[in-house]
Each structure stands twice: as C-alpha cells, then as structure tokens.
Amino acid sequence: MEKALLGAILSGHKQTMQVLDLLKAQDFFFSQHVAIAQAIWNLSADGIKPDLLSVHDRLSVSGQLEAAGGIGYVAALLDTKAVSSDVLYIVRGLRRMAAFRDAVHLLRPSLSNNEEPSRSY
Secondary structure: OHHHHHHHHHOOOOOHHHHHHHOOHHHOOOHHHHHHHHHHHHHHHOOOOOOHHHHHHHHHHHOOOOOOOHHHHHHHHHHHOOOHHHHHHHHHHHHHHHHHHHHHHHHHHHHHHOOOOOOOO
16 A cells, blocks of 8 residues: 555656645655655655655655665555555555554553453453
C-alpha cells in the first residue's frame, strides 16, 4: 500500500494535493517510506512539485538518501504506483493503520507496568 501511494505521488497523480492534505509522513510504517514522505511533504511546503528528481535532490541534500533505501529504491516506487481509483482507498487504509499503531504506543507503557490481570470466577 505504502509503495503504491508514494509511486502515485512521485508520478504526479491528479489527487496528490488531496493525499498530502490527508496524511503526514509519520502515517507511514516503514522507515524508508517515512524518509521519502518527509521529503515529499517538505517539498510541497516549499511550493515545489514532488517528483522523482526533486525528491532525490531533497533526500541527497538532507543526507537521507540512504535512509530512504537509495535512489534505486526510490525510483522503483514508480513501478508500483496506484491507479486513480485506489489512491483515496489507500489513504484511508494508511490512516487506519497509523491510528492502530498510535493506540498501541499509547497503551504500551500502561500494559508493561501492570502485572498479569487477575481472574475471578
């Protein structure tokens, strides 16, 4: 899902601006995708259209190209781009999964501080 969405953005999908408004880089799970998404969102905030070349340049300048998997990985995202009808569906799925991860992170400290729950029959 994440690769297809990033590929769609890099290929100039017509709903790119909607996607950028609905998601944030931290909604992505894989660290490579977070780095790529952060470059995309930073470019957009600077008024630059996020495409393969601009994202590569931003990742290189910020020293994040290797963290993003290298240029080969970033370029390969174009091979897995989503079709028009799938983009907003993917956004909803990513948001849902991000919400689940956030809930787990919030609950983890309280679960680790508690002992085995008592059972009364």
